[in-house]
Amino acid sequence: MAKQASKPIAIYCRVSSRQQDTASQKPDLQRWADAFAQDAPVIWYEDQFSGRTMHRPAWDRLIANARTGCVDKIVVWRLDRLGRTAKGLTALFDELPTLGIGLVSIKDGLDLETPAGRLMANVLASVAQYETEIRAERVLAGQARAKQHGKSWGGSKPGRLLSLTQEQVDAIIDMHDAGKSKSSIARATGVSRPTVYRILAQQTR
CATH class of the missing domain: 1.10.10 (Arc Repressor Mutant, subunit A)
Structure with a gap:
């Protein structure tokens, strides 16, 4: 029986504006992929867009692929790269488990597949919004x-x-x-x- 192909791992990078770049995020993300992706294909998604909205070109493509069962896990450098609104992030944290998709935030040491990770994710979502407002x-x-x-x-x-x-x-x-x-x-x-x-x-x- 043929071995079933692994679903892709999505690595997502984001900066807020075109005056910035994602160079500081990529080395850590690449090291994670080298250590943990194993035989799974890795697809990179990159946005230069505000985190105050969950509608961004690359993110829209990623979440569309996730909803059609084409993503196994989402990996980000830090949780606020996903967004800076508590409402948008908590809705995402509720949706990903229903899709069977894991979420890893390297700098936050967070894995959404654990109860502690889910608790920490919601706390960090509130912190990200607070920092934006401040x-x-x-x-x-x-x-x-x-x-x-x-x-x-x-x-x-x-x-x-x-x-x-x-x-x-x-x-x-x-x-x-x-x-x-x-x-x-x-x-x-x-x-x-x-x-x-x-x-x-x-x-x-």
Whole structure:
């Protein structure tokens, strides 16, 4: 009787913007694959997209494959690479066991196939959302302090390309995902509206 082929292991990488890359994640993920994938094929999925939404090009392909029974396990570098919303992550943690799919987070030392792993996953999901909200609050607080001292914080002339901090880029993406208008995002982060449009356009290319 022929040996049944192993289902693929999906390795997922994500960064929030095109100013970043996944190079820091890949060595650990490759070492995991070399040690534990054995004879199973490994398929890599990679996104440059905000973690505030669970709808991203590569992730959508991965979860579609998972739902059709074409994935055995999902491996990530850290749990927040899957997303930064507690609602989205906990829904995923509920769905994967019903699909018979394992989840491994290397840096968190997490395996969803164990009771302790499931508990830890839900705790870390709440922490990831908390960190996102705190980052946005820091940006707003920084602008408010600057205004109190009569300074403009991170502003720019319309149309001028400026060097943004990663915190500003993440805040722009997070506020957009939360439904804020382009004008309010520009005011909150201290940049021009064209800069907001440019950053958001880079997320959808």
